[in-house]
Amino acid sequence: MNDYQNIFQRKITALQQSNNYRYFLNVNKSARHFPFFYFDQQGETKRAINFCSNDYLGMSVDEEVISKLSFVLHQSGTGSGGTRNISGTTNHHQSLEQTIAAWHQKESALLFGGAYLANLTSLQTIGRHIKELIFISDERNHASIIEGIRNSGNSKVIFRHNDIQHLEELLQSLPADKPKMIVFESVYSMNGSIAPVKEIIRLAKKYNALTYIDEVHAVGLYGETGAGICEQENLLQEIDIINGTLAKAVGVIGGYIAASQTIIDFIRSYGSGFIFTTSLPPANCAAAEKSINLIQVQQQHRARMHGTVNYLRRLLEAEAIHFISNDSHITPVLIADAAKCKIIADKLLEQHGVYVQPVNYPTVPVGEECLRIIVTARHTREQVAQLVKNLKQVLLEESTHHMQKQPA
Numbered sequence: 580m581n582d583y584q585n586i587f588q589r590k591i592t593a594l595q596q597s598n599n600y601r602y603f604l605n606v607n608k609s610a611r612h613f614p615f616f617y618f619d620q621q622g623e624t625k626r627a628i629n630f631c632s633n634d635y636l637g638m639s640v641d642e643e644v645i646s647k648l649s650f651v652l653h654q655s656g657t658g659s660g661g662t663r664n665i666s667g668t669t670n671h672h673q674s675l676e677q678t679i680a681a682w683h684q685k686e687s688a689l690l691f692g693g694a695y696l697a698n699l700t701s702l703q704t705i706g707r708h709i710k711e712l713i714f715i716s717d718e719r720n721h722a723s724i725i726e727g728i729r730n731s732g733n734s735k736v737i738f739r740h741n742d743i744q745h746l747e748e749l750l751q752s753l754p755a756d757k758p759k760m761i762v763f764e765s766v767y768s769m770n771g772s773i774a775p776v777k778e779i780i781r782l783a784k785k786y787n788a789l790t791y792i793d794e795v796h797a798v799g800l801y802g803e804t805g806a807g808i809c810e811q812e813n814l815l816q817e818i819d820i821i822n823g824t825l826a827k828a829v830g831v832i833g834g835y836i837a838a839s840q841t842i843i844d845f846i847r848s849y850g851s852g853f854i855f856t857t858s859l860p861p862a863n864c865a866a867a868e869k870s871i872n873l874i875q876v877q878q879q880h881r882a883r884m885h886g887t888v889n890y891l892r893r894l895l896e897a898e899a900i901h902f903i904s905n906d907s908h909i910t911p912v913l914i915a916d917a918a919k920c921k922i923i924a925d926k927l928l929e930q931h932g933v934y935v936q937p938v939n940y941p942t943v944p945v946g947e948e949c950l951r952i953i954v955t956a957r958h959t960r961e962q963v964a965q966l967v968k969n970l971k972q973v974l975l976e977e978s979t980h981h982m983q984k985q986p987a
């Protein structure tokens with residue numbers, strides 16, 4: 580007889596032994612005190628500062644967004660009560676889709692429970708309905724993209740991360756008459772690199788491929804109105820499908836794609852992960868739309884965030900703390916050892932009230948374990964200076980400890 584519990588337990592034990600087991604901290608958010616939060620330590624409630632939230636602009640605690648959510652919540656109730664096709668579409672859903680489409684300069688947009696589901700469903704649906712289509716995917720693409728491509732059952736080729744030359748070699752090697760789609764992200768969530776979007780589009784046009792970009796970590800933060808890297812690079816009209824989230828810089832929940840009316844109608848009509856699931860609550864849609872409207876005109880918040888990121892990097896350099904250099908707002912401090920990464924993060928929290936989540940395999944490849952530092956528009960320079968001071972101290976303690984353990 581199969582001992583199912585034992586099979587599962589062995590899998591868990593393997594993760595624990597490789598230091599890749601995930602521990603969750605209860606980060607009890609405070610709308611009043613963000614980026615501070617509260618957590619329990621040995622029966623006591625403690626306060627700490629969050630340096631790894633993707634609520635980049637602090638929109639989840641914005642008074643106007645909260646008021647909008649609360650107002651529509653009392654008007655419409657908590658849940659939508661249905662799939663989009665069966666009583667789950669409201670004015671708030673339609674209005675949000677129109678706002679998103681206009682933001683990305685596309686004809687239409689489609690809402691999903693999250694950007695993960697949007698990637699999974701869109702890629703899988705396109706692949707399943709164009710059997711000949713070959714996916715050409717960046718090696719660092721997010722799990723939702725990998726799963727979507729895998730689930731389609733279509734052929735795929737992987738190009739080296741942001742490597743235009745390799746991408747062209749692959750495009751050249753594929754049959755010219757076969758349909759193709761290049762799938763990539765604009766800001767890569769873990770190493771913070773930014774894709775050469777213009778070059779990728781140029782190759783897509785040359786080899787007649789569709790383009791699909793995940794702007795999840797760029798939405799709200801780049802471009803005149805915060806629509807992302809494609810807006811910043813003036814490429815919104817050139818890209819075929821844009822994926823984004825309402826859960827990070829927008830501060831609410833949900834995901835979407837924006838594209839031509841025909842592509843959106845196609846996914847709306849055939850996408851299993853769109854059709855057979857309850858739609859987002861109306862109040863969340865209204866709050867997300869409010870947040871986008873604010874983001875579009877509040878350039879000062881993203882400017883402030885980018886300014887604080889630069890400040891953080893100057894301080895890290897001054898302290899000789901090595902981070903992966905990039906042009907985005909994500910600052911990964913490379914530790915390159917899963918166990919050490921966790922020890923440093925634990926010490927930062929327990930001794931200094933600083934929360935930075937260690938990022939380990941499989942989120943990053945083995946050897947690239949890091950502390951992914953995020954400063955939001957709400958962090959002050961004093962808080963950042965304190966973080967660097969604390970980090971320096973913990974890193975020093977760790978290296979002294981390591982040296983003491985080395986044989987003489």
Ligand SMILES: Cc1ncc(COP(=O)(O)O)c(C=O)c1O
Nearest residue numbers: 693694695721768795824826834
């Ligand atoms: C690159 C990327 N795409 C998609 C997602 C999924 O977005 P969501 O949280 O809205 O499902 C994430 C992380 O959450 C991400 O990092």
